[in-house]
């Protein structure tokens with residue numbers, strides 16, 4: 282559905298996107314992640330034909346987005362980061378206007394507007410002025426707009442940005458429902474959302490792709506380098522170095538708690554556990570221990586590992 286090859290965008294001397302390659306297959310729901318300024322919006326704007334690339338190519342549904350822009354754009358429903366809406370129009374009137382602008386006949390526009398109002402849960406506000414809508418409803422109007430011409434592909438730039446947890450859940454459920462019929466490329470900062478909704482993840486940083494895989498594989502790759510958490514009582518200056526000397530321990534960080542207790546995070550080599558060795562060491566010296574567990578990595582750990590600056 283999407284084929285991107287060596288796509289590059291420079292603004293004056295700054296290269297925002299540096300020759301990226303990726304594919305999205307029909308029916309996939311792919312999360313496009315990266316820290317602020319990573320190049321996500323720039324990439325999405327190129328894919329949707331709003332921004333010409335400096336070099337490289339992109340095809341959507343087989344159409345070259347730059348040479349066959351009109352055909353490609355017919356296949357795309359784009360919801361930009363800050364949905365621009367006409368505040369002085371009513372919801373239904375706005376969607377009808379957008380449908381006509383996208384080339385639907387009067388009859389099709391009427392039919393589709395009714396359908397997207399239902400899909401996006403806008404019945405209660407269909408006659409309201411856009412100006413008076415909550416942020417959650419505005420996002421849904423943006424989604425309805427992106428859907429109105431029945432595109433195969435939905436490109437959503439931070440669709441849950443600025444929403445409260447209930448609204449986030451509603452938009453997430455809506456996106457899941459939409460994924461039954463549409464291919465979706467979704468940019469977001471909420472990693473938990475991605476783990477719950479996306480079959481695959483592309484992580485971009487500094488205009489380059491750092492990883493692309495299923496959330497499960499990315500997390501499994503991290504889990505190989507295990508993280509053990511322990512709370513031990515005793516001298517930090519003795520316990521830390523003793524843990525550090527154990528086989529397979531890569532790094533130990535500690536944080537003092539109350540009454541002589543401290544929390545230790547122990548990073549161990551791939552494929553090793555080390556909890557037994559840690560327990561033996563602690564018993565040997567008689568240090569009181571109140572917790573010892575291995576923490577499974579999350580997509581957030583993967584994201585931080587791949588995009589941290591230090």
Ligand SMILES: Nc1ncnc2c1ncn2[C@@H]1O[C@H](COP(=O)(O)OP(=O)(O)OP(=O)(O)O)[C@@H](O)[C@H]1O
Pocket residue numbers: 292295296297315316317318319320321322323324
């Ligand atoms: N029109 C522009 N002119 C100059 N520089 C730009 C322009 N648009 C984006 N940039 C720069 O390109 C880089 C990538 O920006 P982009 O908006 O694509 O990042 P992003 O990953 O979407 O970030 P965010 O999560 O904050 O939206 C940034 O350094 C940004 O300052």
